[in-house]
Amino acid sequence: MPADNLQAMLALGLFLLSLFLSRMIVNISSGKWPGSQLWIIYLRVLLGFVFAAAITFALYAFAGVNILGR
16 A cells, blocks of 8 residues: 555544544533543643644645655
8 A cells, every 4th residue: 555545544544533532522521421621631632633643644645745654
């Protein structure tokens, strides 16, 4: 499998993970799931890093630059 396709699939997977994390944040904030403000802050920071990684992998895959093999 070409590296560009692998990076694009990794970007999609990270984007789906960010959607799951955002749903977790909403459920904890609304009280449906147990958790405190500390968990919400932790998950928001994690969400930021995961979303940034998804954007980075998507842009490099679109540009055709292999960043996994470096």
